[in-house]
Amino acid sequence: MIGTLTPEEIDEILTKHATGRIGCTDGLQPYIVPVSYAYNGTYLVGHSRPGLKIDIMRKNPNVCFQTDEIDDLENWRSVLVRGEFEEVSEQREKYYLMKFLVGHLQQYHAAETGGFKELLMNSERHPPAVRPIVFKIIVTEKTGRFGHGWASY
Numbered sequence: 001m002i003g004t005l006t007p008e009e010i011d012e013i014l015t016k017h018a019t020g021r022i023g024c025t026d027g028l029q030p031y032i033v034p035v036s037y038a039y040n041g042t043y044l045v046g047h048s049r050p051g052l053k054i055d056i057m058r059k060n061p062n063v064c065f066q067t068d069e070i071d072d073l074e075n076w077r078s079v080l081v082r083g084e085f086e087e088v089s090e091q092r093e094k095y096y097l098m099k100f101l102v103g104h105l106q107q108y109h110a111a112e113t114g115g116f117k118e119l120l121m122n123s124e125r126h127p128p129a130v131r132p133i134v135f136k137i138i139v140t141e142k143t144g145r146f147g148h149g150w151a152s153y
Helices: 007-016 052-059 091-105 116-120
Strands: 002-004 019-025 030-039 043-048 062-072 075-088 133-147
Touching: 007 030, 007 062, 007 075, 007 133, 019 052, 030 052, 030 091, 043 075, 043 091, 052 075, 052 133, 075 091, 091 133
Parallel strands: none
Antiparallel strands: 002 133, 019 030, 019 062, 030 043, 043 133, 062 075, 075 133
């Protein structure tokens, strides 16, 4: 059976997980990349080093985000979020969002490429080129589906 997740189930999945994929486009080519995140019920918080993902989202802030739980081919739950990228530059807000993000990520094992160790250090000790860019994905739409009891391929 394939079904639709309730708003509460969607929020549960977004809140309990720490990784997903952002989809963005430069108008010519879609780009999908995994990210670590935290969700507060209104927006997703993420961080990144400068690069293609940030360049694309700065030019076109309309993005989507996807995360899921997959037990096997017959039992899965998937959430898709549509939203708007917003880079955070105000230092106080950036500090609190980073604190929220790091607090959420501390319960998971983070990969070296995620820059998690850098997040835990005092950013004043890092040159500006390696300071993380903090951003929000302001949620405009959330949908979710699930599969249960039979392979849905």
